[in-house]
Amino acid sequence: xxxxxxxxxxxxxxxxxxxxxxxxxxxxxxxxxxxxxxxxxxxxxxxxxxxxxxxxxxxxxxxxxxxxxxxxxxxxxx
Amino acid sequence: xxxxxxxxxxxxxxxxxxxxxxxxxxxxxxxxxxxxxxxxxxxxxxxxxxxxxxxxxxxxxxxxxxxxxxxxxxxxxxxxxxxxxxxxxxxxxxxxxxxxxxxxxxxxxxxxxxxxxxxxxxxxxxxxxxxxxxxxxxxxxxxxxxxxxxxxxxxxxxxxxxxxxxxxxxxxxxxxxxxxxxxxxxxxxxxxxxxxxxxx
Numbered sequence: 001x002x003x004x005x006x007x008x009x010x011x012x013x014x015x016x017x018x019x020x021x022x023x024x025x026x027x028x029x030x031x032x033x034x035x036x037x038x039x040x041x042x043x044x045x046x047x048x049x050x051x052x053x054x055x056x057x058x059x060x061x062x063x064x065x066x067x068x069x070x071x072x073x074x075x076x077x078x
Numbered sequence: 079x080x081x082x083x084x085x086x087x088x089x090x091x092x093x094x095x096x097x098x099x100x101x102x103x104x105x106x107x108x109x110x111x112x113x114x115x116x117x118x119x120x121x122x123x124x125x126x127x128x129x130x131x132x133x134x135x136x137x138x139x140x141x142x143x144x145x146x147x148x149x150x151x152x153x154x155x156x157x158x159x160x161x162x163x164x165x166x167x168x169x170x171x172x173x174x175x176x177x178x179x180x181x182x183x184x185x186x187x188x189x190x191x192x193x194x195x196x197x198x199x200x201x202x203x204x205x206x207x208x209x210x211x212x213x214x215x216x217x218x219x220x221x222x223x224x225x226x227x228x229x230x231x232x233x234x235x236x237x238x239x240x241x242x243x244x245x246x247x248x249x250x251x252x253x254x255x256x257x258x259x260x261x262x263x264x265x266x267x268x269x270x271x272x273x274x275x276x277x278x
Contacts, residue, residue, distance in 0.1 A: 018156070018157045018160050019157070019160075019161070021153060021154060021157035022154075022157035022158050022160060022161045022163075024154075025150055025154040025155075025157055025158050025165075026158065026161075026163070028150065028181055029150070029158075029165070029168065029181070032179050032180060032181045033172070033179070035180075036172070036176055036179060036180075040176065072180050073176055073177070
């Protein structure tokens, strides 16, 4: 990253518009990553209990959120 | 019924299919008929735009109601960069192990169907090609548009009749978008019928 880009980034990061947009994007990224990682753990034989513990939530919560939906994993590197 | 359809009416129906394809939906619903009307150079299109219903706003409302969102774009990447996160790098690392990251992960199945929302209308993994069918509700809207033409003693079915059909059907996603936008249905119906009388 050159100096000009760095300065622009530093200036814009105090802008609420940019900051809030980053929050929304992060939430979406986190949701997508959660779905992916839960599927990966299930594919590797993890129990819902183990996944819940790793995520720091109840087993019921993780089961409700992730058990009924189709898998997100599109390709597998075997 | 289509032998009685005007060129404008046919164009709206054809564009509804394009709208469904643009949103990567698997069926043409009432919301795509609404979008096609909003985007059309017709009297009812003008009436809807006057009420603030632009293509962008209707599209955003549909995505919100269906729970699907556009992929993270340049602005999102820039906002993340501003807080020190390189989105491309994150996505590249994920891709390395798991393939492309789906930013609209499939939601758990809904407890019951409401407002005619169908799961199969959500973003599929493959791009859509070929024929897209009409949903039962949008077929109903087209039937109602014919009935509206008969009721008003109009020889041809025009774009106005599609809007009247949408307003008459009143339960699909289009009706929900209109209700949410604070549209006065009775007033809009009156003005649509007025526009038909002027044209006659």
